[in-house]
Amino acid sequence: MNMRKIRLFLLLAVAVSLTGCAVIRQGDVGVKRTFGKISKRELQPGLVFYNPLVSTILRVPTRTTNIEIRLDLPSKEGLNVKSDISILYHVNERKATEVIGTIGKDYETSMILPVFRAAAADVTAKFMAKDMHSGNRLGIENEIRSKMAEILEPRGFVIEAVLLKTIMLPPGLYRAIEEKLEAEQEAQRMEFVLQREKLEAERKLVEAQGIRDANRVISEGLTPIIIQYKTIEAYRELSKSPNTKIIIGSGSQPIILQP
Template sequence: MRNLLFLSILTFLISSCTVVRQGEVGVKRKFGKLNTNISDAGLISYNPFTTTIIKVPVRTVNQEVKLNLPSKEGLTIESEISILYSIEKNKVPFILEDIGTNYERVLIMNVFRSAAADVTAQYMAKDMHSGMRGQIENQIKDRMHESLLERGFVIEKVLMKSIQLPIELSRAIERKLQAEQEAQQMQYVLDRERQEAERRRIEAEGTRNAQMILAEGLVREIIELRSIEAFRELANSPNTKIIITDGKTPYLINSQKD
């Protein structure tokens, strides 16, 4: 009998306690009425016959949504979007009282669908697949933030994870990107050819200037001196040689004056 009584008391004590984890808050509801006092993480005791504990996450929540979005030209774009949001802790009791525990489906998702459709309808379909995606995400987030902040919801980020464009539009964008890449490649080739032509021009100009300088420096006295030096080198050579001269210079040089 004593063991049975002990087990009954132990069972009652266990059933009258609950644990609120980190990132959550607990709100007591007694006889259907919410208590505005919030219980932070830890062990909470309560009367299970009269009271229930509602646990609400106040950490950042990631809600993923698949949605068909309209574009400015009237196309339907398949998308997968993540909504990162959190709840202000001090407004949790009022959220539960006004909306209930299904606040995500009742409020957040409806506001998101409306804001997303309004924003994407102002953009072309290709914009959602380009660098303007970040701008679209920020506009959706701002619209949701305006509608939900007073209700206790903080919209942190809206991320367009994937965008599925119509097949023909996707092919058109791919062809355009390919054409742009080919144009850039052609421009690179042309720039390289221009640089090479400029290099050859400068090289030819340098060679021409060097020849002009050399020609201007070859006066008759220098030519005769070089001829004598060459004659000496031939004379010191042990090989048999024949030298043609006019008696004045080692080589036949037109020494007549005009």
Template sequence: MKPITILHIGLAVVTLSSCAIVRQGEVGVRRTLGKINPQTLPEGVQIFNPILTRVIKIPTRTVNLEVRAPLPSKEGLTVQSEVSILYRVEGSYAPRIVEQIGPDYAEVVILPVFRSAVADVSSRYFAKDMHTGQRADIERSIREVMMTQLKDRGFLIESVLLKSISLPAGLTKAIEDKLAAEQDAQRMQFVLDKERQEAQRRIIEAEGTRDAQRIINEGLTPMLIQFKAIEAFNKLSTSPNSKVIITNGNSPLMLSAGSVQ
């Protein structure tokens, strides 16, 4: 009974050691007697000879490689930055990558290419540009340079993200002072524009009053004045209050009864 149990255990160990599970987001690469098989292993359980063959698993999902890198600027300053490199491996290239580069391809290829690309791109920009809206242009340019060197080697660079930028202390203060000065200038410009609009409103109002008075003056003919006087006489004649009216025939001058004693 004991020999059977040992035999079963031995068979189970051999069976388990000859199985490899390739998970989702991975491909398997077989190395048999030191030679790479160009055909990749798909997801699932794969049977192989553990004595002659080894299965190397290569992730094909998106990988986030975080790097802290100094960025040289156009004026010769060094800007510290934390960068995320989002990349993935093309599954069909996995055997070639294992054969020509090895499983440590991130340190062997991707990081050196990134450091070369970031030095080339960042040196075209001033340090202040890395802290403004031009950051997206820098990220896009670094990605394009990396893709030029890596696309034929089976790597797809999805994004290069500058997560944080640490400018030199003196430059940070200068940028803050400049932004504060720009805000003050914009605020003053707003005040000046508002004053100009108010002055323009007053000019328009004065011109309107002047034009109205000119129209009234031009319309006050002797006949119109006499007509208005007649209207006034008619209204006064219907009033129940006692009053004294002195007139030259053109315009009335009214005095209350109590003022003529």
């Protein structure tokens, strides 16, 4: 009886040893390797059965992966610019078996990082150090990504983005950039002041021209008769005043005396 139990237990152990199972998570694909040979078909997420004595299941992430690296980037003037960089990429799901079969599981170290270092050095060497710290940063990032994609996408990788997160320029260059920005701001301020003064001068000129034209119109309309009439009107208004007054004209006008 005991021998029968032992035999049954051994048969169950052999059966279990001949049948293994693996769980492929969402965002991964499975690559089956049997006797060292890579299967051509990727295993989709879910439960996978296999023979653990002859096969292994490798899990390859196809979701976005972020590699962070600190690197000295060469500039056009020969400076080394320290930078913290993120590389966002994922493995093409349809080429996962090709990636494992031709590159191996350690594809980040053996393929992606070397290609990135070469592409980054080629691109940044064409730019001045200050360009990496200015609005040209986006163009530099896109150019590095494009160079990497030329090499890596045919091999089964999708390069989503290259991000220059932190740029650390040499201290002397930082001060030179600050001084240039300050000079540009001062020049813009002076330009604004000059423009304002110019507009004010133009305003005063227009105002003076308006006064001159108004006086000219008035002087042209003041004939001797009108002047005499206006003088009489003025004398008449003054004579109506209850206050004591003496008004002496020019000789051609009447003298008004009122106590």
